[in-house]
Amino acid sequence: MLLAVRKFLASKWAKVFVFLLSSVPLLLLVWRGFRGDLTANPVEFLQHQTGDWTLRFLIFTLCITPFRKLLNLPELIRFRRMLGLFAFFYVGLHFLTYLGPDQSFNVAGMLKDVAKRPFITVGFAAFVLLIPMAITSTAGWIRRLGGKRWQVLHRSIYICAILGVIHYYWLVKSDIRKPLFYGMLVGILLIWRLAAWFGRPKAPAVAHSVPVRPS
Amino acid sequence: MLIKQASALADITPKEVYFNRRNFLRGLGIAGAATVVGERFSSLLSPPTTAFAGTKLTTIKSNYRVDEKISSENDVTHYNNFYEFGSDKGDPAKNAQNFRTSPWVVSVEGEVKTPRKFSMDEILTLAPLEERIYRHRCVERWSIVVPWIGYSLGTVLKLVEPTPKAKYVAFESFYDPKQMPQAKYTGLAYPYVEGLRLDEAMHPLALLCVGMYGETLPNQDGAPVRMVIPWKYGYKSIKSIVKIRLQSSEPPTSWNRQAPNEYGFYSNVNPNVDHPRWSQATERRLGEIFMHKTLMFNGYSDQVASLYSGMDLKKFH
Numbered sequence: 001m002l003l004a005v006r007k008f009l010a011s012k013w014a015k016v017f018v019f020l021l022s023s024v025p026l027l028l029l030v031w032r033g034f035r036g037d038l039t040a041n042p043v044e045f046l047q048h049q050t051g052d053w054t055l056r057f058l059i060f061t062l063c064i065t066p067f068r069k070l071l072n073l074p075e076l077i078r079f080r081r082m083l084g085l086f087a088f089f090y091v092g093l094h095f096l097t098y099l100g101p102d103q104s105f106n107v108a109g110m111l112k113d114v115a116k117r118p119f120i121t122v123g124f125a126a127f128v129l130l131i132p133m134a135i136t137s138t139a140g141w142i143r144r145l146g147g148k149r150w151q152v153l154h155r156s157i158y159i160c161a162i163l164g165v166i167h168y169y170w171l172v173k174s175d176i177r178k179p180l181f182y183g184m185l186v187g188i189l190l191i192w193r194l195a196a197w198f199g200r201p202k203a204p205a206v207a208h209s210v211p212v213r214p215s
Numbered sequence: 216m217l218i219k220q221a222s223a224l225a226d227i228t229p230k231e232v233y234f235n236r237r238n239f240l241r242g243l244g245i246a247g248a249a250t251v252v253g254e255r256f257s258s259l260l261s262p263p264t265t266a267f268a269g270t271k272l273t274t275i276k277s278n279y280r281v282d283e284k285i286s287s288e289n290d291v292t293h294y295n296n297f298y299e300f301g302s303d304k305g306d307p308a309k310n311a312q313n314f315r316t317s318p319w320v321v322s323v324e325g326e327v328k329t330p331r332k333f334s335m336d337e338i339l340t341l342a343p344l345e346e347r348i349y350r351h352r353c354v355e356r357w358s359i360v361v362p363w364i365g366y367s368l369g370t371v372l373k374l375v376e377p378t379p380k381a382k383y384v385a386f387e388s389f390y391d392p393k394q395m396p397q398a399k400y401t402g403l404a405y406p407y408v409e410g411l412r413l414d415e416a417m418h419p420l421a422l423l424c425v426g427m428y429g430e431t432l433p434n435q436d437g438a439p440v441r442m443v444i445p446w447k448y449g450y451k452s453i454k455s456i457v458k459i460r461l462q463s464s465e466p467p468t469s470w471n472r473q474a475p476n477e478y479g480f481y482s483n484v485n486p487n488v489d490h491p492r493w494s495q496a497t498e499r500r501l502g503e504i505f506m507h508k509t510l511m512f513n514g515y516s517d518q519v520a521s522l523y524s525g526m527d528l529k530k531f532h
Contacts, residue, residue: 039305040287040294040501041357101504119492170492173355174402174473175302 009075018079022086025053026093043101050094055168055182057087058161062189069196081137084157088134091127119170126163129156158193161186270431272344272364279420280348281514286359288428290501295435296353297454299390299405301397307435310397314434316455321440323371325460326381333371335439339425341374342366346429347422349445351452352484352513356506358498363443364426369417377413377461384416385409385466386442387458403469409453410466410480411444412522420445420518424452446515448482479532483523484513488532 008014029049032038039045064080067073098120103110114124133154135141142150165186169179297307300314321338324330333341344364352358372384390406392398398405415421422443425431432438437454444451450470460466470478477491486496486509497506512519523531 040290041304041499043499043504044357101499102506104505113494117492117494173302174298175400176402177400 006073006075009073009078014075015078015082018082022057022083025049025090043097047094047097050090050097051168054087054091054094055161055164057083057090058157058164059182059185059189061087061157062161062186066189066192066196085134085137088130091130095124095127119167122163122170123167126160126167129160129163133157133160158190161190269433272339272426272430274344274346274364274426274429277345277347279345280362281350281360283348283350283360285348285362286501291359291361291427292433292436294357294501296355296449297435297437298401298403299388299395299398299407299455300435302401306397308433310395311434311438314394314438314455316434316439319439319457321456321459323375323459323461325385325462326378327461328376328378329374331375335425338371338423338440342370344425349420349422349443350510350513350515351443351445351449352498352509354448354450354478354482354490354495356493356495356498356509357501358509359501361427361443362429363422363424364429365422365424365443367419368421368423368442369419371423371459372413372417372461375461380463381461382413382463383461383465384411384413385458385460385462386411386453386456387460388453389455389457403473406457407453407469408466409442409451409468411451412465413461414522415444415519418519418522420515446483446512446519448478448484450478451482481523481528481531483519483528483532484509484511485528485532486511488529 029038029046033042061080061083064076064083068076099105099107099110103113114120133156136145136150136153145153165179165183168182169176172179293308294304295307296304297311300307300310317335319335321333321335322330323333343366345366346362346364348360348362350358351361368384386409388405388407390398392405395405411421422445424437424441424443425439427433427436432441437452440456441454442452442456451468465480468478468480470482471480484495489495496509498509499506510516
């Protein structure tokens, strides 16, 4: 059984499968759009949906390393980049629903809004922070930056996830269950990393060849 | 169960037939054999003697009507902030279906000479029902244009004769945790309460509302009786009212209690005073994509600005 799972995870079909699965939220929105079924306030609905999916994909991405270790499934690493890029894809849509319908594509007005509204400031910061990660997600960029520096850059996903949760928490009026739920998941995933980092095997003083700590 | 079937029927059945069926169902329950005869006969009883959602109301024309495109009825009945039934906009339409709005009594009390409990039948017949087309602006920056049905709250207030001590009007919504199990998750304290200064409450625009789109109020829109105060943010227009109390001190209001820096007692629509988290300069009409400018007092400055002359509207937001 485990062998079959690992074999599938290592196959090229697994990537196709994860890609298709990750596209389902988009396809559903498009389908609902064609049916005129985007609620009485389609703009807000799309904003909320794309925002939700951004947070979910950030969380999926952050799940890869703990699951890899805890389930002893090293093959999971193959999907991390794709999931991260889907998070970026959905946040891009999320941003467009704000820049377009909310701000009428007026960039100057948008920047003023970003500076003035704390909940938009943090959301926008998270979006901007994701851009260099998306750009440098290729093998070529890992080589150019060097593994160590690349990894440091890509740890900013921790900050993005935290900012994303704050962005959501500050948006809602009084029913804070959903932002708290996302916050809890992000919290668990980050605390696991802290624990793993403190519990890592001590490096022998001479060598730099110890395995890099979980990211 | 029967009621549910009837509303499912509404989707596919011509309105006349569907109303006959509704009346038939109602006849089984309370009104007796008379209404079984159907729509033609029950219209003679107009305004109806029971306040079920979806009962046709006879109205007179009112001068209070904005000349703007009326929002789709489906939007207005499926996109609601009625936190007792859940905080998602789609929740009330789903969760309020079996909300019991009959029998219903509204108690008008406090600093009045003749405190009185009004039955819904009395409320429906105290004054001619007017159809008024108002703009309605939510603090969340969406807006609608709705043909409400009702009459000025002042009609009722005059009837109970406020004493000289009466300076404010406190409103209270119905609350039943059994019928509204979602309420406890929404972060607000219940019952929902709202308030107005007496002169605001006496303003002819302040509507005691019993219907919309030609019919009694749907449950999710605040059946059987609510307020509509068109120059204030939507949450001031309290739904499903059971108590109206006149008093000398400013009453607490639900959203103000929840976040005093964000929601003031007055909550007049004001494009120049931003919500701490977002601009109030623009709004989105349901059914539209782009935002347009929000008007001072939601476009009712000529009628209501004098209520606030000399007041710092930033301080008293």
